[in-house]
Amino acid sequence: MEPVWVYFLVGAAACFCGTIPFGPINLAVVKATVDHDRGRGAELALAASIVEIGEAIIAICFGLVISSFLQMNPWLRLGIALGFFALAGILLARKPRTELSQAPPSQGSYFRRGLLIAALNPQAVPFWILALAVISQYFAFNYQGFLLAAFLAGVFLGKLAALSGFIALASYLKSRLQSAAKLVNQALALVLVLIGLSQLSEFLL
DSSP: OOOHHHHHHHHHHHHHHHHSSOOHHHHHHHHHHHHTOHHHHHHHHHHHHHHHHHHHHHHHHHHHHHHHHHHHOHHHHHHHHHHHHHHHHHHHHSOOOSOTTSOOOSTTHHHHHHHHHHHTOTTHHHHHHHHHHHHTTTOOOOOOHHHHHHHHHHHHHHHHHHHHHHHHHHHHHHTTOTTHHHHHHHHHHHHHHHHHHHHHHHHHO
């Protein structure tokens, strides 16, 4: 049986690498940091890291069931696609802030927004299904008890570490580019459209 620290490191490494490619969550973290401050970005990052734990658990417990459910219910993919198109439209229609230093919204609102964005990300569970399949090729993991807790702790900290890097990047961007809010809005909308198109193609095919 593998030692506990291996479970932790593998979970952290897998989640960190899976978070690096641009997606709706890390771009939302960048947007919150550019529009407001590092605190709002940190709220989103914390919320997304918590949701990631649940998504990893779902993949561990119900990976095969979920895959077969999506294949048997293509209308669900259509609903997800339309939801992401709607979010992209809202972002493109919203005017960027003229002052990046405007007062942030009420405490906790960005945490709830992070929970929503992370929960609606359709790529997370399939990513973990694939990641767990790859991990099983190298490690004979037993996802139970304290070993499962160590793995999930690694998932949480890996996600948080990767998103913290995006917060640092956004802070650097904010101090040097006043039009950053508009650029991040457009980038996030593009990612949402691409995700929506991928779900729509799955529905049509």
